[in-house]
Amino acid sequence: MAKQMTAMTRLGLATVALAAASVPAAALFAQAPAAEQVDAARIAKGRELFTNWGCTGCHSLVDADSHGDVGPHLDGGDRTEEFIVSRITNGQGAMPAFGGQLTEKEIADLGYYIAHVAKKAN
Ligand code: HEC
DSSP, X not given: OHHHHHHHHHHHHHHHHHHHXXXXXXXXXXXXXXXXXXXXXXXXXHHHHXXXXXXXXXXXXXXXXXXXXXXXXXXSSOOOHHHHHHHHHHOBXXXXXXXXXXXXXXXXXXXXXXXXXXXXXX
């Protein structure tokens, strides 16, 4: 009887240990998708800026239902957020500089938006 109790106690302890060990793993799995989540508010803000500031007149971008053909199509390619922000801020050739007109936050939102919605294949 005493032996049996010991075995059952061990089993119980093992179960508790197993449950405790599985907690950090579960927390890890719960965090992984959250880290990849896109900030929907910034996407919406970026889309609004893209439309309101005339980007649509010169650039095509499927997400914004934009068909401008003066500048490069913004879908496809591998532009980084950093590159996009720099182009919007400083302009280049026929691309106007928006640095003095949009706030840094607005330009950052535009960069975030374009980098996230640009279709990878064109
Ligand atoms: C008057 C037309 C015009 C408007 C308006 C305009 N762009 Fe451009 N944009 C261009 C042209 C032309 C280029 C190419 C410049 C070059 O490389 O010589 C360009 C380049 C870019 C690039 C870099 C693309 C690349 O691959 O080189 C980004 C990003 C961009 N524009 C975003 C925007 C955003 C965002 C807006 C609105 C805030 C905007 N543009 C408004 C004409 C325009």
